[in-house]
Amino acid sequence: MKGVPGHLAVIMDGNGRWAAKRARPRWMGHARGAQTARELVAHCARLGVQHLTLYAFSSDNWKRPREEVGFLMDLFASHLDRQLAELRANGIRLSIVGRRDRLPPALVAKMEEAEARTAQCTRMHLRVAIDYSSKAALQEAFARVQAEGREWPADPLLPNVDLLLRTGGERRLSDFLLWECAYAELAFIDALFPDLTTADVDAVFADFARRDRRFGGLNSAPVPVGSA
Template sequence: MPAARVPSHLAIIMDGNGRCATRRGRARWMGHVRGAHTAREVVAHCARAGVSHVTLYAFSSDNWKRPREEVGFLFDLFTSHLDRQLATLLEHGIRLSIIGRRDRLPAALVEQIAAAEQRTAAGTRLHLRVAIDYSSKDAMREAFARVDAANGDLPGEPLLPDVDLLLRTGGERRLSDFLLWECAYAELAFLDVHFPDLSTADLDAVFADYARRDRRYGGVQVTADAEVAAPVGAR
């Protein structure tokens, strides 16, 4: 598919990992493992398709409410998956950034994240962002506080690029505090498939649907031979 027909920035709410495993009579952690493999395939497919930015919602600030054992397993999975995939990211020119709070993450994971970000910083093929302990509302509060402290300027890192397409798997139809500012004009796609079962064919179908949408950003598309005029009584 031509790069012009795919979103520049794709954001994905990776929902349904635990439910996918439960439906198959397996432990929830097995769904998270399968979801990690799917995430790797999705990123690789996006890189081949010409997507420039991919942001994955891996762990929200609300996910701390989950059982301690599940949260601990997720952080172990983040650590092991990052370690295994670093070479692949470097090989394919993919830059990695982690967004969200870091003060509540395990210290070893924070160090590993910083090292991976530094080593992949030169990647230009695709910028992969993974949201961990992330809340869009918190991110906006922090940005507004920095603006206020700087008398109207926004110092430091700018906000993320605008999202062109937001995809949520798992059958839910909500944003769940994810990239609320960046999704102001995003096209939305909701799939009933659980994230571990998301295929590249599913992704291509979403891209094809996206390519057919008319993104006007509040304006209208006027053809060369069309006359745009006010009603007679309004002239």
Template sequence: MTRVPQHLALIMDGNGRWATGKGRPRWMGHVRGAHTAREVVTYCAQRGVEQLTLYAFSSDNWKRPADEVGFLFDLFASHLERQLAKLVKNGIRLSVIGRRDRLPRALCDSIEATEAKTAHGTRMHLRVAVDYSSRAAIHEAFAMAEGRGGVLPDTHILPPVDLVLRTGGERRLSDFLLWESAYAELAFLDVNFPDLSTADLDAVFADYAKRERRYGAVPAERATEIEVSPPMSPATSAHR
């Protein structure tokens, strides 16, 4: 079985471009993207991914038209309600990261209810980033750490990311899990998110499995080949 990342971070980009490319309104891209997100969650759980973090709405996305933002929030709330039973049945724990003080009250209620009812899921931890900014999260975490003896709160800093995958053809992190992705492998696909398939995920996982993750160390098979004695100084070398 192909090795899969324990923590996959997915930037779901290209919903609007998918729709406009087909001559359809942008909201149809978001609807199709939500369907794809459900498929991705199910497939990642089946493949053994332990943690999946989805970038749904960044703090910069408030710059979008108000009607599109409102539609996104309504769509998210409706999917939380419709997917709750499936999440519980499949042992998937849901958490939402990011600010909540700017979200509609109805959406916050749906988030809190879903988090509470899925809290005991152990098969996979699904996180959805909504009104999220990594820089803001890091700043807040360090501010809170000042009163905790320098200990960072785990509610703001997540477990390390193994693989960041971005769809839509862009090649940047866009303020997503910057701290957690310090040693993450990166994968970028030109496919827009609504068209992301399980075959695409298989290909990304297969490529990930080939990568050697050394975290700054020397490959194990070469460790015994390295000379442990310090190099000669220039003066010593000149007299040999």
């Protein structure tokens, strides 16, 4: 498909509101959102997206009720168990970005196993952000550079984002990939994440293909994924 972004980042917003609209508990929205995420991953791989980063749980989400946080941790673990074989079969490498020291040890063990068992996959690199804060990641990187006496690297911590999509009608970045989104195209749609369809994704990509990305210059020019 023409105009497919090399790196798509998605803020998966609206699971709780999806459940509330149906007078259902919030956990049902998260469960439906997890299925939508699975469909999104498969669709992006089919279209040729090279990098897909999903914002699953921000560092600020620890403020949510304990029951909801506990369900999300269990949901992450169960989906790792169920989706690992599918990721490997489809050539999708999985990486988890964010802090790990506050996550349940059993979940961390599953994350590390999934990363190791998909490390050689090359069709698409899927990154899932859990306990993630872009500001914290930058602060940690800056402290490491200072401690090691090195210069600040020119490259971002992750590949530069070509297109950032946020569902749910909100229009903000919410501390997600702030450096990597320096020249990202932004797409905000009203659909709640569990209602996101492949047709919605195709429409966003078609709009992305029509945009003129000049990167501070005067004429459009293709920029390799991961370049500044």
